[in-house]
Amino acid sequence: MKRHKPNAEMSDELLVVALKKGDEAAFRQIFARENAALLAFARNFVRESAAAEEAVQDTWVAVIGGIGRFEGRSTLRSWIFSVLANIARTKAKRDGRILSFSDMGFNDPAVDPDRFSGDGTWLSPPGRWSEINPERIVGGRQLFAHAMVVMEELPPNQRAVVQLRDIEGLSAPDACDILGITEANQRILLHRGRSKIRAAIEVLMDPDSGGQVGPAK
C-alpha cells in the first residue's frame, strides 16, 4: 500500500539494476514497500492468511529468480503484482477453490435503487460532505480504517480492482493484465466497489441517509 518515500530511496530503475546484482539493501527496500500490499492482494485469491503468506513468499522467490528477465515493459510494482496473481491463482486452483473473478459483483446497482423514484430522480438525495477532507489526517485516518473494513466485505474481484487502481494507483491496463479481465469489466468492478465504500462512509456520516451498510445484494 502507499507509503511516503524518503528521498534516500532508490528509483525503480535503480532498484531493478541493483536487484539484478543481488543487492540486499535494494531488496529490503522493495520488500518493505510492497510486502503488506502483496499480502492484502493475495487474500483476494486465497482467504486463509497462511496460504496468502505462502503465496507472497513464493512471489518473492520468483522475483529474485526472475528479475533478470524483467525488461521494464510494465512498472516494477505491476510486474510483482502479476507474478503474485499467477502464483495465487495456481494455488487457489490446486486447493480446489473456484475463483469468482468472472461471475460476481457485476450486477449490483451502484446506488441503492430505493433511493430513486420511478423516473430515476433522487428520492433520498446524498448529503453534502463539506466536513470531510480526506487529506486531513485526523478524519482521514478514521475514514480510511472504515473504508478498509468495507473493502473486506466486497466480492474479491471488486476488492482486487479497487486495491490495484485506487490504493496502489496502478493504471487500468496494468490492472486488467494482472487480473486477466477486460477493460469494460474492470470499469464496472471499480465503480461497484467504490460505490459500496461511498455508501458505507455515507452511513457513517449520517446514519439517517438511507444508505446501506455493507455489500448490497
Add this chain to the structure above:
Amino acid sequence: MLTCREIGERASDYLDNDMNWRNRVSVRLHLMMCKHCRAYVDQLAKTVQLLRNGIFTGDASEPDAELIALLATRPDETK
C-alpha cells in the same frame, strides 16, 4: 437527458475521464442542473481521494533468512 440514476452508474467513468466526449457533455449538463448529483459525484470523488491518500499502517516488514540467502547466492546476470 440522463436521469440521476444513470449519473449514479456513470460517476466513476466521469471521474476517471473514461468516457467519450458526447457522454461527458451529457453528464456535465446534468450536473449543472442537479445539485443532488453534484453532491453524489463529490462524495464518490472524496471516497477515491481517501483511498488514494490512505496511509496503510502495516508494520515495516523484513524479508526472512530464506529470501536473503537466495538473493546472496543469486548469479550476477548483469555481467
